[in-house]
Amino acid sequence: MFGLNAKDMRSLVFVALLLVLAPILLNPFPEGSPLAQFNAGYPDLMQRFAIFGIFAIGFNILFGLTGYLSFGHAAFLGAGSYAGVWMLKLLTINVIPAIIISTLVAGVFALLIGLVSLRRSGIYFSILTLAFAQMAFALAASVLTPITGGETGLQTSLNDPRILDGARESSNIPTPSLFGLEMGDSWQLRVGDWLWTFNAGYYICAIVALIGFYIAIRIFRSPFGLMLKAIKTNQNRLNYTGVSTRPYMLACFVISGMYAGLAGGLMVSMDPLAGAERMQWTASGEVVLMVILGGAGTLIGPVLGAGFIKYCENIFSKINKSVLEGWFSVFPDGMADFMVAIVYPFVGKGWHLTLGVLFMLVVIFLPGGLVQGGQKIGSWVTGRGRKKSAGAATTTPAE
Amino acid sequence: MSGFKMNRRGLLKTSAAVGAGLAMPTIFTSAARAYTNEPSGGSVTLGFNVPQSGPYADEGADELRAYQLAVEHLNGGGDGGMMNTFSSKALKGSGILGKKVEFVTGDTQTKPDAARASARSMIEKDGAVMITGGSSSGVAVAVQALCQEAGVIFMAGLTHSNDTTGKDKKANGFRHFFNSYMSGAALAPILADNYGTDRKAYHLTADYNWGYTTEEAVRNSTEAMGWETVAAVKTPLAQTDFSSYVAPVLNSGADVLVLNHYGGNMVNSLTSAVQFGLRAAEANGKQFQIVVPLYSRLMAQGAGRNVAGIFGSTNWHWSLENVAGDRYAGTNAFVQSFGEKYGFPPSQAAHTVYCQTLLYADACERAGTFNPCGVVEALEGFEFDGLGNGPTLYRAEDHQCFKDVLVVKGKENPESDFDLLEIVDVTPTEQVTYDASIFGGELGSCNAGT
Numbered sequence: 001m002f003g004l005n006a007k008d009m010r011s012l013v014f015v016a017l018l019l020v021l022a023p024i025l026l027n028p029f030p031e032g033s034p035l036a037q038f039n040a041g042y043p044d045l046m047q048r049f050a051i052f053g054i055f056a057i058g059f060n061i062l063f064g065l066t067g068y069l070s071f072g073h074a075a076f077l078g079a080g081s082y083a084g085v086w087m088l089k090l091l092t093i094n095v096i097p098a099i100i101i102s103t104l105v106a107g108v109f110a111l112l113i114g115l116v117s118l119r120r121s122g123i124y125f126s127i128l129t130l131a132f133a134q135m136a137f138a139l140a141a142s143v144l145t146p147i148t149g150g151e152t153g154l155q156t157s158l159n160d161p162r163i164l165d166g167a168r169e170s171s172n173i174p175t176p177s178l179f180g181l182e183m184g185d186s187w188q189l190r191v192g193d194w195l196w197t198f199n200a201g202y203y204i205c206a207i208v209a210l211i212g213f214y215i216a217i218r219i220f221r222s223p224f225g226l227m228l229k230a231i232k233t234n235q236n237r238l239n240y241t242g243v244s245t246r247p248y249m250l251a252c253f254v255i256s257g258m259y260a261g262l263a264g265g266l267m268v269s270m271d272p273l274a275g276a277e278r279m280q281w282t283a284s285g286e287v288v289l290m291v292i293l294g295g296a297g298t299l300i301g302p303v304l305g306a307g308f309i310k311y312c313e314n315i316f317s318k319i320n321k322s323v324l325e326g327w328f329s330v331f332p333d334g335m336a337d338f339m340v341a342i343v344y345p346f347v348g349k350g351w352h353l354t355l356g357v358l359f360m361l362v363v364i365f366l367p368g369g370l371v372q373g374g375q376k377i378g379s380w381v382t383g384r385g386r387k388k389s390a391g392a393a394t395t396t397p398a399e
Numbered sequence: 400m401s402g403f404k405m406n407r408r409g410l411l412k413t414s415a416a417v418g419a420g421l422a423m424p425t426i427f428t429s430a431a432r433a434y435t436n437e438p439s440g441g442s443v444t445l446g447f448n449v450p451q452s453g454p455y456a457d458e459g460a461d462e463l464r465a466y467q468l469a470v471e472h473l474n475g476g477g478d479g480g481m482m483n484t485f486s487s488k489a490l491k492g493s494g495i496l497g498k499k500v501e502f503v504t505g506d507t508q509t510k511p512d513a514a515r516a517s518a519r520s521m522i523e524k525d526g527a528v529m530i531t532g533g534s535s536s537g538v539a540v541a542v543q544a545l546c547q548e549a550g551v552i553f554m555a556g557l558t559h560s561n562d563t564t565g566k567d568k569k570a571n572g573f574r575h576f577f578n579s580y581m582s583g584a585a586l587a588p589i590l591a592d593n594y595g596t597d598r599k600a601y602h603l604t605a606d607y608n609w610g611y612t613t614e615e616a617v618r619n620s621t622e623a624m625g626w627e628t629v630a631a632v633k634t635p636l637a638q639t640d641f642s643s644y645v646a647p648v649l650n651s652g653a654d655v656l657v658l659n660h661y662g663g664n665m666v667n668s669l670t671s672a673v674q675f676g677l678r679a680a681e682a683n684g685k686q687f688q689i690v691v692p693l694y695s696r697l698m699a700q701g702a703g704r705n706v707a708g709i710f711g712s713t714n715w716h717w718s719l720e721n722v723a724g725d726r727y728a729g730t731n732a733f734v735q736s737f738g739e740k741y742g743f744p745p746s747q748a749a750h751t752v753y754c755q756t757l758l759y760a761d762a763c764e765r766a767g768t769f770n771p772c773g774v775v776e777a778l779e780g781f782e783f784d785g786l787g788n789g790p791t792l793y794r795a796e797d798h799q800c801f802k803d804v805l806v807v808k809g810k811e812n813p814e815s816d817f818d819l820l821e822i823v824d825v826t827p828t829e830q831v832t833y834d835a836s837i838f839g840g841e842l843g844s845c846n847a848g849t
Contacts, residue, residue: 171844
């Protein structure tokens with residue numbers, strides 16, 4: 001179906017189900033229970049899962065297929081964000097132009113940066129992209145303040161022209177919508193103690209993410225994708241045989257940048273504010289972490305990695321001292337204090353520490369990322385009866 | 400192998416079918432609430448969104464302490480603090496409208512993006528009915544817009560830019576803290592008295608909306624009395640080393656350096672300026688001077704001896720009632736209960752967020768509801784006293800508080816670690832009041848969400 005083989009179809013269906021059922025899957029604990037702290041099924045975080053999933057999928061097309069490590073992908077996300085907010089300000093509050101234009105703007109931006117950066121490969125390419133991204137950040141944060149809002153960020157406001165929307169009716173800033181369906185609209189479903197929130201904005205992100213995932217599969221399986229893998233394997237040999245690799249690389253870089261721009265456009269469609277810090281190098285580093293953590297070069301890995309990191313960021317960082325004290329209050333006093341002291345550095349502000357430790361463990365023991373972990377568990381479960389096919393069952397990710 | 404995979408798929412299909420089956424008979428409960436996050440049950444959740452990292456982390460930590468104290472007092476614990484001196488007596492120490500006050504915290508990182516994400520998760524996940532805090536105007540403006548959109552009340556914390564209740568004002572947002580305009584208006588006469596009217600000023604300005612309006616306000620009010628502005632240089636908010644910005648000052652022909660910096664920025668830039676010998680220098684035949692428009696005790700503590708003799712303005716200081724009399728009642732009550740709990744006096748950031756929490760709770764009590772529109776109505780034009788700043792008005796036109804402004808000076812011989820600022824003058828409200836329309840912007844109408 002859709003020109004996919006059975007295995008890819010299964011991945012697509014798997015991702016589709018994950019996306020559709022996310023509001024239920026992410027809220028496994030009943031409301032009001034102590035474990036409700038770990039529920040992630042609220043609109044903001046679900047939107048982030050889908051958006052950063054798109055970002056990571058796009059990054060993986062570049063890094064996973066060609067092995068070119070870009071350290072400046074956040075610049076495209078930022079460029080897309082600013083373009084998106086300007087569309088919401090100038091054209092219409094409908095999110096469609098914002099999403100389309102932000103993708104295109106990021107594509108043009110990627111073309112310009114790609115033309116220069118792709119003259120080099122390896123570490124030099126990484127440094128060039130990093131330099132461009134930092135330049136973009138500095139521009140956004142101070143030089144281009146009239147266009148980007150500087151450190152304050154760019155927001156929609158009451159007296160924006162919005163030429164396609166006609167005269168404004170209410171005295172409040174309109175919220176981004178899709179033909180009247182506001183991104184913040186949610187339906188809540190209560191089953192027993194569980195409360196599930198189905199959010200319009202999230203499902204739009206999810207649909208776009210699914211389309212993005214499908215396109216990524218097609219690119220992976222196309223002759224174009226094969227050429228990209230060949231570049232990763234041995235670019236020199238390709239050049240010697242007379243194949244010009246640059247157009248392929250440039251196309252790949254632009255596609256990857258457009259994914260990032262799309263993510264940026266969706267981000268501002270969900271929450272119409274673009275801040276300069278989303279272009280900073282730490283943001284570029286984050287997407288590298290997502291892809292490596294999930295499994296570079298695999299189809300589903302980046303999505304898992306993105307979800308994993310965003311979950312840590314939003315859930316662990318909200319566990320503060322009083323929450324910990326609540327958990328450990330069953331222990332005797334001294335013991336409870338001791339446990340709090342041990343755990344506290346790893347949650348709240350210290351969630352980066354937890355992430356760092358997990359990242360190290362993954363890189364050391366599962367070089368193929370979470371996907372390899374899943375495969376290991378899978379082959380362990382199925383391979384116990386028939387030990388023979390342990391090697392055949394693990395498909396080595398195209399690391 | 401394939402058999403297993405079919406099973407997994409089958410399992411997923413089944414779970415999808417079960418999910419759909421569960422969904423079928425249940426009615427979607429959209430818009431069952433009268434307003435966003437209407438509290439159900441015996442408690443109400445407030446969201447405290449403060450910087451726990453970045454240049455304003457010290458202020459954030461102190462704000463969090465004050466919030467915890469305010470919650471304790473609202474729930475009837477402790478000695479009641481300023482609830483005893485507050486002119487409105489609606490609060491009884493039994494929570495708000497009989498509901499126990501609970502709170503969630505978040506880290507703004509002093510970045511608008513992160514602050515909004517944190518505020519959104521408080522509203523969507525934790526059901527916060529009011530968001531408060533912040534120690535940066537960039538963050539305050541961003542979060543205020545979010546709260547307006549989501550239909551919850553935003554009680555601004557430490558934000559001093561004119562924009563918060565000026566060009567970016569919102570119907571659901573309220574600010575107790577003073578602003579750049581008031582600082583300029585209060586400082587200018589004192590500066591003229593002490594440094595004369597023919598000075599040349601050099602501004603270093605934090606590169607975001609607070610820096611801009613503060614620079615503008617100080618420029619306007621000092622130029623009006625005859626000062627000249629030689630140059631104004633913007634510095635990035637995340638900057639920690641200001642030596643390259645301070646170095647050119649002495650040769651610029653200026654004889655006053657105005658540091659439109661706050662928190663960690665100000666501590667670092669002032670230290671740099673002192674290390675470069677600016678305070679000992681002479682320019683244009685006059686002693687070189689440094690001015691810090693917005694001062695706080697936490698900053699003075701960070702900068703140590705360097706603050707001695709430097710003028711600035713502040714919203715509140717813990718010694719106010721002792722120095723300026725019982726017009727500022729409430730100050731001592733607050734300092735005492737804060738000091739008892741934490742062992743040191745509160746900063747102006749702690750004071751303003753404590754007041755904001757009490758003012759919100761009181762408005763809910765008087766309105767008889769948590770509905771943002773009811774709260775807005777109760778707060779607009781509200782006149783109160785006994786919260787440490789003397790008689791205060793919450794102006795209806797822009798949701799800005801109007802009260803006396805303090806001009807302070809770094810003490811030459813501090814008696815303790817906390818006794819670093821000396822109150823030079825208390826500028827009366829009339830002198831810092833301005834017309835609500837001068838900064839533009841539109842309040843809009845209150846939004847209660849779905």
